[in-house]
Amino acid sequence: MTRWRLALLLLVGAAYAGLSHWMMLFHPAAPWAIVVLLGPLWLTALGLAASRFGRWGLLLAAALGIAGFALVFRGEAGDPNRLYVLQHAGIHALLAVWFGSSLRGEGLSLIGQFAARVHHVTPDMRAYTRQVTRVWTAYFIALAVASVAVYLTLPFSYWALLANVLTPVSLVALFVGEHWLRYRLHPEFERVRMIDAVRAFQSAPAAPRATRD
Numbered sequence: 001m002t003r004w005r006l007a008l009l010l011l012v013g014a015a016y017a018g019l020s021h022w023m024m025l026f027h028p029a030a031p032w033a034i035v036v037l038l039g040p041l042w043l044t045a046l047g048l049a050a051s052r053f054g055r056w057g058l059l060l061a062a063a064l065g066i067a068g069f070a071l072v073f074r075g076e077a078g079d080p081n082r083l084y085v086l087q088h089a090g091i092h093a094l095l096a097v098w099f100g101s102s103l104r105g106e107g108l109s110l111i112g113q114f115a116a117r118v119h120h121v122t123p124d125m126r127a128y129t130r131q132v133t134r135v136w137t138a139y140f141i142a143l144a145v146a147s148v149a150v151y152l153t154l155p156f157s158y159w160a161l162l163a164n165v166l167t168p169v170s171l172v173a174l175f176v177g178e179h180w181l182r183y184r185l186h187p188e189f190e191r192v193r194m195i196d197a198v199r200a201f202q203s204a205p206a207a208p209r210a211t212r213d
Contacts (some may be wrong), residue, residue, distance in 0.1 A: 024084060024160040031073045035078075038087055042068075044094070081156055088163045089147040096140035099133055109133035128186060132178060139174060143167060 024037065030101055042065040048055035072080075102110035108121065112129035121129070151159045184191060 024081075024164065026158060035069055037084060040087065040091070044091055044186070048094070072175075080161075081151070083157065084163070085147060085151045088167070089144045092140045092144040092147065096137050096144065099140065100137040103130065103133060103137070111136065113137075124186065127188060128182070128189075132213065136174075139170075143170075 024033075042061075045061045045065065053060075096180035099110050102108070102113070108116060108126065109130040109132075111124055112121055113131040115125060115129050121167060146162065147159070150162050
């Protein structure tokens with residue numbers, strides 16, 4: 001991934017966030033808007049189902065998604081705002097489970113697995129990446145809880161601001177901030193470009209190359 005591709009990815013993400021915010025505020029009940037806004041949740045479910053249950057899981061998730069979108073177009077899906085909250089809180093809850101579940105046992109944490117794709121993981125890196133995985137897990141939990149709390153206690157426009165603006169900004173800030181802080185706390189760690197770190201998140205799982213304690 002080049003810097004131009006990374007910049008393009010960020011630009012597309014910002015554009016989608018802006019479009020989502022506009023649709024939620026001005027066209028929340030339009031069927032086409034609901035499909036666009038709930039598409040990421042369906043795609044996430046397709047990926048998880050395929051990875052965990054194979055072809056049949058993928059087919060089941062696809063069928064459920066199509067049935068759900070059919071209800072949307074027929075106007076039988078209920079309050080669309082609740083669907084948006086379900087997507088936002090649900091995705092972050094799933095991410096919290098994904099990151100947090102990797103902390104069980106003595107194996108590499110999820111961040112450690114990402115790190116193993118780009119360089120050799122030393123014992124000190126194992127400990128550090130485990131701590132970072134805990135931070136990301138807590139971050140996703142906090143977002144899921146905040147999503148529900150803001151929806152229940154404040155006007156929907158505040159929730160839309162949280163979901164479409166504050167969420168992506170805080171995610172980028174945490175990712176960049178951790179990358180900057182890592183070498184201040186551990187200057188002995190092997191340097192990795194931020195672009196390589198992003199590529200590690202996107203790449204397929206690789207065999208760990210960690211050093212055992």
